Amino acid sequence: MQAPRTRDRKSKPESLDLLAIAAHPDDVELTCGGTLIKMVEAGYRVGVLDLTGGESGTRGSVALRQRESERASKVMGIVHRENLGLPDAGVESRRDFKLKIAQCIRALQPRTVILPHWEGRHPDHYIAGQIGYEACFLAGLAKLPLEGAPHRPHKIIYASLYVPTLLPTFVVDITDQFEKKLKAVLCYASQFSPRRDWRNLFPSRAECRERLAAQARHFGDMIGVRYGEPFVTREIAAVDDLVNMPVRSV
């Protein structure tokens, strides 16, 4: 493990360096769990905000998924996790939902926020990306009915693993974090079948490992490492040093 970096934040010490927001418990583990673990290992304060309790899922009660989520948080080593209690399968672009998220952003003061990509199959996922973005903006407005000081994250990054056809803006090497990511995902035991049957709606643990490894390998290949997680940014990165660009060698 790397030595913790010195945090150069001027804000209060309990503020987060990185906050990942997602629709359902286990989304964060699946889409960017390896990256969160890597940032924890680098010494950053990392937190997660789940928008719903996943109560519409076919398997597992909310209480059970809550316990699973706590176990996964311990595996990842994050310092904060909370669930906003929005309705599962009912994440909508509503002002009260945006203000709830904005209130959390003010309280946690994250420097960087990871959101789900704004496209996708499941409406909860892409709407979480949309209202998450608007909440980050609202959190910085002084004249809103919110507690705490205005705060706007420095950077918003979109986790794009659920939309595998998208070309990522960058990929994070999670080769050293992959086994821990898998362990965190497998904490959600209610979502896995004890049977080894790929036709089952719920994959077995062996099937889960194979899928996660195949996905991570696909994106890892893009940067010449074993395992990777993909991200998209809306803004173009500024480059100063052409001699030492962090890219795959030819």
Ligand SMILES: [Zn+2]
């Ligand atoms: Zn989900």
